[in-house]
Amino acid sequence: EAFLGAIEAANPKINAYVAVTGDQARDMAKASDARLARGEGGALEGLPLGIKDLFATKGVHTQACSHILDGFKPEYESTVTANLWADGAVMLGKLNMDEFAMGSSNETSYYGNVVNPWRKAGSDQALVPGGSSGGSAAAVAASLCLGATATDTGGSIRQPAALTGTVGIKPTYGRCSRWGVVAFASSLDQAGPIAKTVRDCAILLKSMASVDPKDTTSVDLPVPDYEAALGKSVKGLRIGIPAEYRVEGMPAEIEALWQQGIAWLKDAGAEIVNISLPHTKYALPAYYIVAPAEASSNLARYDGVRYGLRVPGNDIIDMYENTRAAGFGAEVQRRILIGTYVLSAGYYDAYYLKAQKVRTLIKRDFDLAFEAGVDAILTPATPDAAFAPGEITDPVAMYLNDIFTVTVNMAGLPGLSVPAGLSASGLPLGLQLIGRPFDEETLFQVAEVIE
Numbered sequence: 371e372a373f374l375g376a377i378e379a380a381n382p383k384i385n386a387y388v389a390v391t392g393d394q395a396r397d398m399a400k401a402s403d404a405r406l407a408r409g410e411g412g413a414l415e416g417l418p419l420g421i422k423d424l425f426a427t428k429g430v431h432t433q434a435c436s437h438i439l440d441g442f443k444p445e446y447e448s449t450v451t452a453n454l455w456a457d458g459a460v461m462l463g464k465l466n467m468d469e470f471a472m473g474s475s476n477e478t479s480y481y482g483n484v485v486n487p488w489r490k491a492g493s494d495q496a497l498v499p500g501g502s503s504g505g506s507a508a509a510v511a512a513s514l515c516l517g518a519t520a521t522d523t524g525g526s527i528r529q530p531a532a533l534t535g536t537v538g539i540k541p542t543y544g545r546c547s548r549w550g551v552v553a554f555a556s557s558l559d560q561a562g563p564i565a566k567t568v569r570d571c572a573i574l575l576k577s578m579a580s581v582d583p584k585d586t587t588s589v590d591l592p593v594p595d596y597e598a599a600l601g602k603s604v605k606g607l608r609i610g611i612p613a614e615y616r617v618e619g620m621p622a623e624i625e626a627l628w629q630q631g632i633a634w635l636k637d638a639g640a641e642i643v644n645i646s647l648p649h650t651k652y653a654l655p656a657y658y659i660v661a662p663a664e665a666s667s668n669l670a671r672y673d674g675v676r677y678g679l680r681v682p683g684n685d686i687i688d689m690y691e692n693t694r695a696a697g698f699g700a701e702v703q704r705r706i707l708i709g710t711y712v713l714s715a716g717y718y719d720a721y722y723l724k725a726q727k728v729r730t731l732i733k734r735d736f737d738l739a740f741e742a743g744v745d746a747i748l749t750p751a752t753p754d755a756a757f758a759p760g761e762i763t764d765p766v767a768m769y770l771n772d773i774f775t776v777t778v779n780m781a782g783l784p785g786l787s788v789p790a791g792l793s794a795s796g797l798p799l800g801l802q803l804i805g806r807p808f809d810e811e812t813l814f815q816v817a818e819v820i821e
């Protein structure tokens with residue numbers, strides 16, 4: 371009731387929730403109380419969570435914040451949310467996001483911008499919460515849930531976490547099932563939690579992660595008890611600092627934050643090693659070929675027949691065109707056009723195939739660093755603090771927000787963003803930790819030192 375009250379009071383300003391499931395939350399909470407009274411119960415018994423609108427929730431609003439999924443209520447539950455409910459968690463509602471998870475500012479949602487609960491010192495100017503999981507990050511930051519599900523295809527968990535002073539982890543590709551998560555770019559998409567603390571993220575990820583035969587890319591490895599990794603000394607761990615993340619034009623305060631993180635880890639006994647990831651500069655251009663290519667294919671299913679919106683036409687082709695023109699926003703249409711272009715017969719080798727080769731080289735850079743004995747890599751999470759809505763209008767300038775995060779998705783590695791300080795203007799800034807495949811534990815362990 372406290373969280374439902376807080377949502378009612380704050381959501382009109384923050385716009386983090388696109389659907390509030392109050393009755394369902396009360397029923398779930400009662401069932402949870404009953405289990406506890408019987409001396410039963412799971413790890414998340416009674417904990418109220420928000421769910422990104424990308425996760426299929428049975429009988430509940432699931433629209434990827436797109437007009438084209440108008441009225442869509444799935445007949446099935448995503449594996450990740452089913453895992454949370456099986457552990458006793460309570461759903462408060464569905465969270466706002468960039469349309470189909472395409473964006474870095476939450477300005478592309480059909481349901482309007484999410485407003486970051488933070489303001490610059492002495493200013494009333496609204497700011498973006500980052501994206502695409504901006505609703506998840508803002509809801510956690512404003513205490514409108516205890517934790518939230520999110521997804522990360524190129525940074526959508528880590529960037530909004532950094533801009534709202536919350537913690538977010540994108541686990542290794544294959545750790546969480548993608549079954550029932552609306553597809554954006556299937557070879558990059560991963561689910562993960564956003565929460566207030568490293569410990570909360572560890573607890574939530576333990577529940578979200580599972581081996582799932584319904585997702586052929588789900589990896590058959592036991593899910594460790596992430597909480598058990600916390601509080602362990604980082605003495606002797608080798609932390610890599612990649613030279614290539616010192617990008618041109620990076621604000622001095624981001625560099626200072628990075629140095630502060632290095633100093634904290636050194637003080638805690640970690641060994642700092644300089645490393646090189648030479649193909650880093652190709653990650654962003656390669657990502658913006660691979661992600662739109664997969665998106666253009668995945669989004670072909672929205673044809674006005676199977677789901678949501680239908681805008682009638684003179685014949686079936688006319689109906690397809692009318693539906694897709696009205697149903698997809700500008701950014702989604704841009705991605706479909708880019709993706710269709712790079713996959714077309716004449717350009718496939720020059721763009722798509724080339725980008726896939728670059729992807730292999732990016733992955734190899736990380737492999738070499740880890741083979742040389744690096745346990746985790748520390749970088750800034752974002753190139754700057756939160757900005758104002760409407761401030762970045764050029765799509766390519768918007769894509770630059772992902773400069774530190776996309777490499778991790780291209781390589782399939784786990785990445786975590788942890789709040790590390792405030793900008794001169796009083797806004798939260800985050801540092802990113804990148805780990806070996808399926809070694810989320812080390813990220814939690816190191817993040818606690820910075821937190």
Ligand code: GLN
Nearest residue numbers: 471472473523524525526
């Ligand atoms: N900002 C990136 C994009 O728009 C990443 C989005 C994401 O991780 N879902 O593609």
